[in-house]
Amino acid sequence: MNATTDLRICVLGLGSMGLGMAASLRKRGFAVTGYDPNAEALKRFAEAGGQGAASPAEAARGADVVLSVVVNAAQTETALFGPDGAAPALARGGIVVSSATMSPEAARALAARCAELGLGYLDAPISGGAVRAAAGELTIMASGPAGVFQRLRPVLDAIAAKVYELGDDAGTGAAFKIVNQLLAGVHIAAACEAITFAKAMNLDIAKVYEVITASAGNSWMFENRVPHILDGDYAPRSAVEIFTKDLGIVSDIGRGLKFPTPIAAMALQMFVMTAAAGMGRDDDASVARMIAGLVGLELPGMGA
Amino acid sequence: MNATTDLRICVLGLGSMGLGMAASLRKRGFAVTGYDPNAEALKRFAEAGGQGAASPAEAARGADVVLSVVVNAAQTETALFGPDGAAPALARGGIVVSSATMSPEAARALAARCAELGLGYLDAPISGGAVRAAAGELTIMASGPAGVFQRLRPVLDAIAAKVYELGDDAGTGAAFKIVNQLLAGVHIAAACEAITFAKAMNLDIAKVYEVITASAGNSWMFENRVPHILDGDYAPRSAVEIFTKDLGIVSDIGRGLKFPTPIAAMALQMFVMTAAAGMGRDDDASVARMIAGLVGLELPGMGA
Numbered sequence: 001m002n003a004t005t006d007l008r009i010c011v012l013g014l015g016s017m018g019l020g021m022a023a024s025l026r027k028r029g030f031a032v033t034g035y036d037p038n039a040e041a042l043k044r045f046a047e048a049g050g051q052g053a054a055s056p057a058e059a060a061r062g063a064d065v066v067l068s069v070v071v072n073a074a075q076t077e078t079a080l081f082g083p084d085g086a087a088p089a090l091a092r093g094g095i096v097v098s099s100a101t102m103s104p105e106a107a108r109a110l111a112a113r114c115a116e117l118g119l120g121y122l123d124a125p126i127s128g129g130a131v132r133a134a135a136g137e138l139t140i141m142a143s144g145p146a147g148v149f150q151r152l153r154p155v156l157d158a159i160a161a162k163v164y165e166l167g168d169d170a171g172t173g174a175a176f177k178i179v180n181q182l183l184a185g186v187h188i189a190a191a192c193e194a195i196t197f198a199k200a201m202n203l204d205i206a207k208v209y210e211v212i213t214a215s216a217g218n219s220w221m222f223e224n225r226v227p228h229i230l231d232g233d234y235a236p237r238s239a240v241e242i243f244t245k246d247l248g249i250v251s252d253i254g255r256g257l258k259f260p261t262p263i264a265a266m267a268l269q270m271f272v273m274t275a276a277a278g279m280g281r282d283d284d285a286s287v288a289r290m291i292a293g294l295v296g297l298e299l300p301g302m303g304a
Numbered sequence: 305m306n307a308t309t310d311l312r313i314c315v316l317g318l319g320s321m322g323l324g325m326a327a328s329l330r331k332r333g334f335a336v337t338g339y340d341p342n343a344e345a346l347k348r349f350a351e352a353g354g355q356g357a358a359s360p361a362e363a364a365r366g367a368d369v370v371l372s373v374v375v376n377a378a379q380t381e382t383a384l385f386g387p388d389g390a391a392p393a394l395a396r397g398g399i400v401v402s403s404a405t406m407s408p409e410a411a412r413a414l415a416a417r418c419a420e421l422g423l424g425y426l427d428a429p430i431s432g433g434a435v436r437a438a439a440g441e442l443t444i445m446a447s448g449p450a451g452v453f454q455r456l457r458p459v460l461d462a463i464a465a466k467v468y469e470l471g472d473d474a475g476t477g478a479a480f481k482i483v484n485q486l487l488a489g490v491h492i493a494a495a496c497e498a499i500t501f502a503k504a505m506n507l508d509i510a511k512v513y514e515v516i517t518a519s520a521g522n523s524w525m526f527e528n529r530v531p532h533i534l535d536g537d538y539a540p541r542s543a544v545e546i547f548t549k550d551l552g553i554v555s556d557i558g559r560g561l562k563f564p565t566p567i568a569a570m571a572l573q574m575f576v577m578t579a580a581a582g583m584g585r586d587d588d589a590s591v592a593r594m595i596a597g598l599v600g601l602e603l604p605g606m607g608a
Binding site: 193195216217263 | 408431432443445466468470476479480482483484485486487488490491493494495497498500501502504505507511512515516518519520521522523524525526528554557558561562563564565566567568569570571573574595598599
């Protein structure tokens with residue numbers, strides 16, 4: 001089981017991220033089984049050459065490694081430990097790699113439950129989006145025992161361009177990811193506030209994009225998301241609901257630590273307002289549409 | 305007066321930006337006079353080879369171009385139109401270049417008063433900081449008549465690496481700059497919130513810096529300011545009070561337009577809190593010290 005190509009992989013959650021990771025693994029010669037409660041997702045996986053299954057347990061049977069690429073801690077727990085969950089179906093010595101964004105506390109709890117079953121655990125949040133998932137070029141912010149990293153090396157090499165090894169303990173990877181999400185969420189909300197503010201001042205917002213991306217006001221998210229607004233294209237590359245979730249985790253952690261996060265809290269409210277206005281499943285740049293709708297501004301693609 | 309090297313320049317405001325711009329102009333062979341109400345600043349200017357004066361009017365006498373590089377609209381108005389102000393001392397056909405960050409409305413009012421005296425006006429906010437000012441490599445976000453741009457070309461070339469020509473009307477340059485400042489201020493406050501949040505979660509914040517600057521949570525300001533926090537160095541490259549001012553302008557414009565700016569408003573409060581805690585003249589990364597002090601965290605340089 002230590003030979004690189006012998007590892008059998010099970011992917012739980014076949015959305016754009018899980019599907020892309022599965023494809024990257026197959027390209028490197030891994031046998032990949034998969035499960036998703038959504039029949040459409042399961043069908044796409046099978047059409048792409050994957051071995052679909054009727055439950056997490058069935059998908060995990062005989063696998064050495066389970067990659068859990070679902071949305072949050074609750075879904076991870078269900079996929080691993082719910083009825084027909086994957087964890088008990090894995091052989092002793094198997095490894096669970098968990099990629100959903102969650103609190104460090106939730107990651108530690110999952111690691112402990114895996115340990116009870118004699119399973120290894122890698123706390124491995126991912127960043128990079130669907131395109132880089134499909135290309136095997138994700139960034140992984142991971143923590144776990146050195147031995148687990150070592151055994152997973154060929155798997156991580158297949159799916160990631162960059163793996164940060166952040167320590168031995170479950171929870172550290174989760175904490176790094178949540179710091180990233182705090183900033184990412186605030187920067188998206190700020191980009192939407194700034195570009196609609198520019199429009200309210202009658203500026204040419206394409207020119208604003210050109211000037212700001214060359215100035216000290218730039219952010220990775222401003223540069224990446226404002227083109228969606230300029231194009232009036234709100235097809236979800238990443239949805240508003242991802243940030244109501246992730247900034248909600250920031251808020252929960254902050255309350256637990258008695259640590260105030262006022263900027264993140266305000267950004268969270270902007271995403272909640274956007275979801276409340278019916279755009280929760282649209283692209284997260286929809287915060288700009290929410291603001292524009294509120295104040296009666298017309299952005300591209302919002303024609304009367 | 306149209307020959308490039310003949311233009312005589314007067315610089316009002318000899319802080320780090322004005323001083324650097326004056327030095328860049330002298331390097332290119334321009335004759336430069338200057339004024340600052342601060343005697344120390346005036347002395348540094350003279351020591352560097354500049355021709356100091358006892359008032360804005362005296363500095364501007366015989367000059368073709370006045371560069372006003374003071375802090376805000378009120379100071380600009382005093383320097384140009386106050387007792388011994390520079391504007392009436394300029395010859396008809398002279399040009400005022402105004403670089404303070406201010407509201408578009410304030411820029412338009414200044415342009416109108418210049419026009420009454422037969423003076424040209426360039427609305428020309430700058431970005432880049434003291435180091436780039438001294439190197440003649442500022443970014444200028446400028447608006448004004450084509451003829452004004454044309455006459456100023458050698459002056460702008462001497463002080464800037466990049467000049468955005470944003471239209472004919474005073475106010476447009478100011479509006480672009482204020483959009484940049486909205487984002488810059490939010491990103492500094494968010495960087496300070498995120499890095500202290502990471503510290504509260506017991507993360508290695510130098511490692512957080514490494515991971516975030518390579519991830520989607522990055523911003524120009526995160527990358528530039530967090531090293532100040534890691535080094536515990538709050539010597540002011542740009543002070544907290546710059547952002548209480550500039551985000552205050554954002555807030556004022558928003559109220560005037562009935563345009564809500566909740567993220568900028570929250571960031572403004574973080575800078576106000578930091579100034580209230582006695583750090584108004586320190587580096588703007590001091591927002592992190594304010595948060596750390598509040599919650600009882602120890603950052604570098606904050607030893608008991």
